[in-house]
Amino acid sequence: MRHADTHSRRPLPPAFAEELGARFGPRFSIAEAVRAHHGHDESHFPDILPDAVVWPQSTAEVVAIVDACRRHRVPIVPFGAGSSLEGHILPLHGGISVDFSEMNKLIAVHADDMDAVVQPGLTRKQINAVLHGTGLFFPVDPGADASLGGMAATRASGTNAVRYGTMRDNVLGLEVVLADGRVIRTGGRARKSSAGYDLTRLMIGSEGTLGLITELTVRLHPLPEAVSAAVCAFPDVVSAVRCVIQTIQLGIPVARVELLDELTVRAINRYSKTSLRESPMLFFEFHGSEAGVQEQAQTVQELARDNGGQDFEWATRPEDRSRLWAARHDVYFSCxxxxxxxxxxxxxxxxxxxxxxxxxxxxxxxxxxxxxxxxxxxxxxxxxxxxxxxxxxxxxxxxxxxxxxxxxxxxxxxxxxxxxxxxxxxxxxxxxFLVAEHGRDAVDAMRLVKRALDPENLLNPGKVVPDA
Missing domain, CATH: 3.30.70.2740 (Alpha-Beta Plaits)
Known part of the structure; x- marks a missing residue:
């Protein structure tokens, strides 16, 4: 893990602050309390405050911000919900935090095609609240109520990924503002394409270093007819993981399967007032038809029993499932x-x-x-x-x-x-760890992409590729 290096930080040019203050009014701030909120995420790294914060409401305004930053050489750090864990939103070289929370509209829902067009500040809970009654939902669930733009930028996944995939699998297209102010559209609403380089996948996981996401086209999925959840305790982690491997190898379409070790279960019991057996535990969820869910659950229960599982407990009522998964999502605070x-x-x-x-x-x-x-x-x-x-x-x-x-x-x-x-x-x-994982030549290729799209290194500098 690295510690923040802010040695190359320089003061915000007064002319830049005057320009954005005149254009955005109260949606531009240099107040310390506002900056402090945007200089803190869920990582352990020390807080680093941006020099200013701005709240755009449209792609045109994002273009104006990028244009001003380019002319005054001010670094740009996109900000979603501040729930990142590796210092993504900390302004290592100073500059401006671009908060997308006011770009939070669901622009269109195409129910027949099961997709939606959204702004980046819309959060995963907000999109599913808006979709209520359509019979559709957006499945990517990283735990925190993160923004969809931030989730795309970090290639987020979460508890549902084993069945529904990650953000990589659930974003069809993007609108992106590049470092030079140009607006590009990547992908589209077609479910597949062989047209050119896959710029959508390039931007997903780029962590704001290649462009600012201003619009997303995302896949939706039908709400399952039936949902069932269960917990099961195991004598040790190896037995629990063996059960999971057998479940996957049999092709059982489990929607979620989460492992908690003994210490985590103890933490949950204290924090969430549950009474789970304090041993390694699996949380399961099954989606499908009534008959399909029942068959899946029975098969998994037999696999669990064969691997020493005990206290297999069902949660079929929505309130019981919600309580169970709320405890799972509160794991960080429990710990x-x-x-x-x-x-x-x-x-x-x-x-x-x-x-x-x-x-x-x-x-x-x-x-x-x-x-x-x-x-x-x-x-x-x-x-x-x-x-x-x-x-x-x-x-x-x-x-x-x-x-x-x-x-x-x-x-x-x-x-x-x-x-x-x-x-x-x-x-x-x-x-x-990047070089160890990908090799120096691959990291050099990443660096070339960064330099080609952001030659002045203004987009979230210091992140992803070192010394870009």
């Missing part, structure tokens, strides 16, 4: 509550599912050897797991131990043909 006053250093890796049990077991050995407290939770249906390392933010030695632990976990995942991050992204926290 933080294990050690009051601490800060969580979160990391995630993803490996081929056949290596998952070994990778998690190795991570647990590393955690125990470090003497740190670090619960493990994972989207195990696709081989992705997270650790939340609890540290005293004022103890430099603990932070150093946590960073060393993170490095061990990532290096093991890479040695197992995995990735240094399954969904959190690179930001500047995981830049050191």
């Amino acid at each position: 933080i509550n294990l050690r009051p006053g601490c800060r969580g250093i979160t990391t995630d890796v993803c490996v081929p599912i056949s290596r998952l049990a070994d990778c998690i077991a190795g991570a647990r050995e590393d955690i125990d050897a470090s003497g740190l407290i670090a619960p493990i939770v994972g989207h195990v249906g696709d081989g992705n797991f997270h650790t939340v390392v609890l540290v005293d933010p004022g103890d430099a030695s603990e932070i150093a131990r946590a960073e060393a632990l993170n490095r061990k976990i990532v290096e093991r995942a890479l040695a197992m043909d995995g990735t240094c991050t399954g969904e959190h992204g690179i930001g500047f926290g995981k830049q050191d």
Whole structure:
């Protein structure tokens, strides 16, 4: 993990502030409290305040902001909901934070084609609230109520990815403002295309370093006729992961399958007032027809039993399912509550599912050897797991131990043909691992793309590709 380097920061040009202040009025601010809100995310990195914040309401206004920034050489950092975990929204070189929260409209719903056109500030909860009654929903659920633009920029996924895929799979097209102020449209509403380079996939996961997303065309999915959820305790993590592997290999279309280790379950019981057995546990959810859901669940229950599973508990009523998944989504806060006053250093890796049990077991050995407290939770249906390392933010030695632990976990995942991050992204926290994962030539190719699209390095500088 890297620490912020702000040595190249320079003051905001007065003429720039005057220009944007005159154009945007109260939607442009240099107030310290406003800047403080935009200089803080959910990572453990120290806060870094932007020099100003602006709230555009249209693509034309984003173009005007980019044009002014280019003329005055002011860095641009896009801001969605501030829920990122690798320092994505921290302005390492100063500049302006572009807050997209006022571009939050659902522009169009094409129910027959199961897609929608949205602005980037719309959040995942907001889009599904607007879709209520249409029989459709947007499935990507990273836990936090993140903005769709931010989710695309970080290639987010979450609990539903094992069945519905990630943002990469659910974005059909984008409108993007480039560093020189040009507006391009990538992709479209067709479900497939062989026309030219796939610029949509290039922008997804670029973390605001190649362009500013101002519109998205996203896939929608039909609401399932029936939904059933269940929890099941296991004697150990290996048994739980073995059950998941067998479930996937049998082709059972489970919608969600989440692993919580014993420490995480204990944290949830304390925080969410649940009474789950404090042992490694799987949370399942099944979507489909009434008969299909019942058949899927029965098969998984048999697999769980064969792997030592016990206390298989159903939650078929919507309120029970909501309570169950609310507890799962509150895992971060549950874990933080294990050690009051601490800060969580979160990391995630993803490996081929056949290596998952070994990778998690190795991570647990590393955690125990470090003497740190670090619960493990994972989207195990696709081989992705997270650790939340609890540290005293004022103890430099603990932070150093946590960073060393993170490095061990990532290096093991890479040695197992995995990735240094399954969904959190690179930001500047995981830049050191890019060459190890992709090779120097591939990272150099990424750097060439960055320089071609942003030659003055004004778009979220210091993120993703080091020394771009």
